Amino acid sequence: DAKTTQPPSMDCAEGRAANLPCNHSTISGNEYVYWYRQIHSQGPQYIIHGLKNNETNEMASLIITEDRKSSTLILPHATLRDTAVYYCIVKTGANNLFFGTGTRLTVIP
Amino acid sequence: KAGVTQTPRYLIKTRGQQVTLSCSPISGHRSVSWYQQTPGQGLQFLFEYFSETQRNKGNFPGRFSGRQFSNSRSEMNVSTLELGDSALYLCASSPITQGDTQYFGPGTRLTVL
Numbered sequence: 001d002a003k004t005t006q007p008p009s010m011d012c013a014e015g016r017a018a019n020l021p022c023n024h025s026t027i028s029g030n031e032y033v034y035w036y037r038q039i040h041s042q043g044p045q046y047i048i049h050g051l052k053n054n055e056t057n058e059m060a061s062l063i064i065t066e067d068r069k070s071s072t073l074i075l076p077h078a079t080l081r082d083t084a085v086y087y088c089i090v091k092t093g094a095n096n097l098f099f100g101t102g103t104r105l106t107v108i109p
Numbered sequence: 110k111a112g113v114t115q116t117p118r119y120l121i122k123t124r125g126q127q128v129t130l131s132c133s134p135i136s137g138h139r140s141v142s143w144y145q146q147t148p149g150q151g152l153q154f155l156f157e158y159f160s161e162t163q164r165n166k167g168n169f170p171g172r173f174s175g176r177q178f179s180n181s182r183s184e185m186n187v188s189t190l191e192l193g194d195s196a197l198y199l200c201a202s203s204p205i206t207q208g209d210t211q212y213f214g215p216g217t218r219l220t221v222l
Contacts, residue, residue, distance in 0.1 A: 032208075043199050044201075046211070046212055094164075095140055095165060095209075096167060097144075
C-alpha cells in the first residue's frame with residue numbers, strides 16, 4: 001500500500017533548482033526513503049536514498065525533515081533531460097518496492 | 110560494471126500462448142526482482158529471487174512464475190497469456206541483503222494480441 005504522497009505534476013525552468021516534495025507521515029524508524037525516476041518507458045533509475053540525515057550525490061540532494069514525516073528531492077540545476085516521473089518510496093527491508101503514482105516533472109526551456 | 114540486461118526488449122504474443130523473459134543482473138548481485146508496469150496499475154512487484162529461491166511474492170496469479178539460476182540470472186514465465194498481460198516487465202537486481210539498493214534494467218515490452 002502507498003506510504004507516500006507526492007504532487008502529480010510540477011514544472012521547473014531549465015537551469016533552476018527543482019524541489020520535489022514527498023510526504024511519508026507513517027514511516028517507521030527503520031524504513032529508508034528512496035527516490036527513483038523513470039524517463040519515458042525506460043527502467044526506473046536510482047537517484048538517492050536516506051534514513052534520517054540529509055544526503056547528496058552527483059545527481060541530487062535529499063532533505064529529510066527531523067521528524068522524518070516528509071522529504072524533498074532537490075535537483076540543483078534542472079536540465080531538459082531531467083524531465084521524468086519521480087517516485088518517492090519508503091522501503092522496508094524487503095526488496096518489494098511500492099511505486100505510487102509519482103510526480104511528473106517537466107523542465108521547461 | 111555492466112548494468113542489468115533484459116532480453117528480449119520487445120515481444121508480441123497472442124492470447125493463450127506462454128512467454129519467457131530473461132534477466133541478467135549486475136555482476137555480483139544475487140537478488141533479482143521482477144515488476145510489471147501497466148498504464149492502469151502502474152509499477153507492481155511480482156516476485157524476488159535470491160540464491161535460487163523465491164524470497165518475496167506480490168499479488169499476482171499463479172500464471173506468473175519465475176526462477177533463478179546458480180549464476181543469479183533469472184527468468185520469468187507467463188502462461189496462458191491474456192490481453193491484460195500486455196505491459197513493460199522490469200527486472201531489478203541488488204547485491205545481497207534485502208536492504209540493498211535495487212538497480213533496474215531497461216525492461217521487456219510485451220504485447221499480447
